[in-house]
Each structure stands twice: as C-alpha cells, then as structure tokens.
Amino acid sequence: MNQTTSSLVHGSALTGAGLMLLAGIAFAGINITVQWAGMISGLSSTTVAFWQYFLAFLFALPLVWRRGFGAMRTRRPVLHFARVMMSAAGVQIWVYALAHVPLWQAIALSITSPFFVLAGAALFLHERVTIQRVGATTFGFIGALIIIAPWSEAFSVFYCYLSPRRRFGRAPR
Numbered sequence: 348m349n350q351t352t353s354s355l356v357h358g359s360a361l362t363g364a365g366l367m368l369l370a371g372i373a374f375a376g377i378n379i380t381v382q383w384a385g386m387i388s389g390l391s392s393t394t395v396a397f398w399q400y401f402l403a404f405l406f407a408l409p410l411v412w413r414r415g416f417g418a419m420r421t422r423r424p425v426l427h428f429a430r431v432m433m434s435a436a437g438v439q440i441w442v443y444a445l446a447h448v449p450l451w452q453a454i455a456l457s458i459t460s461p462f463f464v465l466a467g468a469a470l471f472l473h474e475r476v477t478i479q480r481v482g483a484t485t486f487g488f489i490g491a492l493i494i495i496a497p498w499s500e501a502f503s504v505f506y507c508y509l510s511p512r513r514r515f516g517r518a519p520r
Contacts, residue, residue, distance in 0.1 A: 378450060385446025392443035396435075399442070455494035462488050 381399065384390045411418070421427045444453050465484050468474040 378445060378454070381442055382445040382450050382453075385442065392439060392446055395446070396439050396442045399438070400435075451494065455491045458491040458494070459488055 377399070381395055384395045384398075385392055441453075441457075444456075448456075461484050465476060465480055469476045
C-alpha cells in the first residue's frame, strides 16, 4: 500500500467514524424527541410516527430526486412490501413503547435484540451459531441486564402502567 492509498483509507475511516458518531447523536435526539412528544405532550404514537416518517421522507427526497425512482425497483415486490409493513409496525411499536416506558429502559431492552436475532437465525434460517456470536450476544445481554437492573428496588414490571405525570414527579391535573 503506498502513501496515497494509505491516507485515503485512513481519511475514509475517519469520515465513516464521524458519520457514525453523528448518526448515533441523531438517533439519540430522535428518541428523546419521540419520548417527549408521546409522554410529556401526550401525542398519540400514530401521530408521532407519521411526523417521524414525514421528516425522513423530506430528507430522502433529494436522494430520490438525484437517483430517480429506478433506484427503488425490486424483483420481489411482495417481499419488499411485507418488509416495509413489518418495518412500519416496528416503528409504531417503538414509538408507542417510548411513550410508556422510560427511555433508558426502552434502549436497554432494544439492546437485547441481537439475542433474539441470533436465536431466530439459528431456528428459522438454519444459520450456524459460532462461539464468537454466542459470546458477543452474551456480553451484550449482560450489558442490557446491567442497565435494566431487574434485581434493583427501582425496577418494576408494571412501571409502564403508571401515569407519565407521576413518573416525572408532577401531580395529575
């Protein structure tokens, strides 16, 4: 590898890391905003999800404009439609959860998703489960347990049934 190639790879890695950092900050901001809109403002999860998708649509418009609708062509439209519907349902459930569960608990529970992906891939797709995958998934699951802390006195399975105002220390109106 010569000097020019090395600096290009290094520059690309830094650019990629910077973009990932910005994406993480954006996702955190979106999650906080979604929780505020649902929990504090009292907007329905459907309304919040609509505006979230609408803003994403506005950001995607320049890309579609530049590449054209041909970029969205697929050979399996039924499977693509099913994927879109499952994704929309997932976003709706996520937005609903953020309005009823504390943000830290929702994020910690989402961290457990690799455990279920690994189990589903093994059971339904017959993928080979290696010790590395099990180890990484186990460490992630332990991290989620540390964040959730089901052994602590503050943890409650029924936490989501408390009113948002009581959770934030305000009396109901």
